[in-house]
Amino acid sequence: MSRNPDFVEALYKRLGRDPRAGGILGPDEIKRLRELVLGKDFEELDSFPGMTVSGLGRAVRLAAAAMDHPANESSPQAGAAGGAAIEEELGFPAVGDSPAPDTYLRPLGFGLEAGDRIDPVLAERYADSLRLSELLNRLSLNSPNGGARYRIAVEGGRLVETPNALLEAMTMTGHDLEVRDSRYFANFGDLIYHGRDVLTPFRIDTGLPVPGTDRTLLVPVSHSQHEFIVRGPVVNADLSFYFGIDGEAVFRPSVTRDQAWVMGKVAHRARCHCGT
Structure with a gap:
């Protein structure tokens, strides 16, 4: 990312707009990502952040609204609504x-x-x-x-x-x-880079403090x-x-x-x- 500014710009254009195009992030998350990239904080970028349950729920609602799934009228359930x-x-x-x-x-x-x-x-x-x-x-x-x-x-x-x-x-x-x-x-990223699998573990932030540290407990x-x-x-x-x-x-x-x-x-x- 530090060597390829075009990639970073393309990433910004994809995120936050269309989940079909690679994902969706809110303005706070995009701002945080920009700070990490511009500050070259690659150690932080090498780990996937944990999402709280409330944050995850908000992200799901945003994605659902963006996807706007229509009712599937051709489903077997719809076809069996009446008749023999x-x-x-x-x-x-x-x-x-x-x-x-x-x-x-x-x-x-x-x-x-x-x-x-x-x-x-x-x-x-x-x-x-x-x-x-x-x-x-x-x-x-x-x-x-x-x-x-x-x-x-x-x-x-x-x-x-x-x-x-x-x-x-x-x-x-x-x-x-x-x-x-x-x-x-769980593998929600499903990313492949030049033919090699990319580890994209997803973690939930429990909000529980880890004794002796300044972080909270993340669970996969x-x-x-x-x-x-x-x-x-x-x-x-x-x-x-x-x-x-x-x-x-x-x-x-x-x-x-x-x-x-x-x-x-x-x-x-x-x-x-x-x-x-």
Whole structure:
């Protein structure tokens, strides 16, 4: 940053205006960033500042207002608002192409990219992963009190109405299912610089003073998700269920690779083998 003033100016233009263009900062944060850059306080820039819970809430509201998400009228939930119940076939093995290697990468200029790389191994199973995610999400919209709006026809023509029933039907037809309760460090930056991953840990400032210092306690933000791995004669899929920064708690096809620094730990694991 000290050697490239053009980069600094481009950074100022991006931040605080459009979250799609790289982020959003308020005037106080931009002022602080300018002071650090102009003062060449690079030790301070090498660490990511912690945000208080109230500050984080304010930032989320700013970003939400800037994004201005319209209601998704084409969602399965909207389509099932009235009329007869929808019945679908399983549709496996699914047909479709895996995403291109740069599908989820955005060039930011100056050798920086933001986003995720495609995992070539997961990409081989992407079509099945996407299809199974869609089916589970649609079934999850059914009311637990009956009157299902979605039904999926499994082997033998039997109709299932819940995600659990669909997964059970798969295990009874020769498929193995593993569910992992996995934990990671949260990666909101997803930055790559000249092909190398950039560590962007995010921390919450608790406001609690650390004894013997002039700082407060920062704790790393974690990410947790349930990972579903299905292997069998027809369906081979990898998907995850988690609450994302898009504001949705849904099943998602797993197709990108995690940056190494987020690490990962399986806290709990459950397996269901075919026929059991």
